[in-house]
Amino acid sequence: MLVFTRRRKQSIRIGDGIEVQVLRVGRDGVRLGVVAPPEVPVHRQEVYDQIREANRTAAGAPQDVSLVARRLGRACE
Amino acid sequence: MSQVPNTGSAAVPLESTDAVIPAPEVITFPKGLPGFEACRSFVLIAPEGETIVQCLRSVEGPAASFLVIDPRRAMAGYRCDLSNADRERLQASTDAPLLWLALVTIEEQGTIVVNLRAPVVINPVTMLGAQVIPHHCLYPLRHVLVSAE
Numbered sequence: 001m002l003v004f005t006r007r008r009k010q011s012i013r014i015g016d017g018i019e020v021q022v023l024r025v026g027r028d029g030v031r032l033g034v035v036a037p038p039e040v041p042v043h044r045q046e047v048y049d050q051i052r053e054a055n056r057t058a059a060g061a062p063q064d065v066s067l068v069a070r071r072l073g074r075a076c077e
Numbered sequence: 078m079s080q081v082p083n084t085g086s087a088a089v090p091l092e093s094t095d096a097v098i099p100a101p102e103v104i105t106f107p108k109g110l111p112g113f114e115a116c117r118s119f120v121l122i123a124p125e126g127e128t129i130v131q132c133l134r135s136v137e138g139p140a141a142s143f144l145v146i147d148p149r150r151a152m153a154g155y156r157c158d159l160s161n162a163d164r165e166r167l168q169a170s171t172d173a174p175l176l177w178l179a180l181v182t183i184e185e186q187g188t189i190v191v192n193l194r195a196p197v198v199i200n201p202v203t204m205l206g207a208q209v210i211p212h213h214c215l216y217p218l219r220h221v222l223v224s225a226e
Binding site: 052 | 110111112113124127129130132141142143144146161162163165166180181182183184189192194195208210218219222223
């Protein structure tokens with residue numbers, strides 16, 4: 001892992017189009033601004049992790065869809 | 078409910094049920110799905126006579142099979158705006174009709190939950206798909222549809 005010391009308003013640049021700037025440094029957190037090209041999604045890591053976990057749980061969909069559908073049908077009517 | 082158009086040609090019967098696969102067209106997910114980055118090709122299977130649940134199944138890479146429903150069926154008034162970045166990923170113009178799907182999970186006790194936070198969006202014209210994480214549509218990741226029996 002590359003490690004940098006940055007102060008407020010200083011930034012780092014990743015590749016051609018990504019800039020991460022330190023906007024504010026507080027006691028409990030650092031506020032960052034990210035400029036990235038539109039094709040690069042930017043998310044908090046924990047949000048991404050939660051979705052990955054949810055996907056893993058969801059991935060073993062049962063073969064018998066009809067049973068699930070019956071139960072869902074009642075809920076979605 | 079919008080559907081990914083199929084070719085309308087030969088239908089292939091599924092082995093264990095009477096459902097049919099309407100000649101599956103491959104939907105490409107260039108980045109896979111979080112946790113399933115190696116799964117790039119999926120087919121959307123609508124069991125015959127089934128109007129609520131469909132199955133999004135990986136046809137390349139690790140086996141993965143997701144039950145999906147229209148998020149508007151799960152929550153009335155569900156509405157998400159696609160970011161320009163996501164629109165670009167799907168090569169969709171601003172007025173292109175898109176297919177929105179929410180992933181369904183059957184938990185251990187039989188509770189059925191749906192992920193409204195990160196829907197799958199498919200552009201039926203380009204057949205590109207992506208699981209998006211909208212910044213401004215903070216719907217629950219685990220919305221309970223049916224409680225444990």
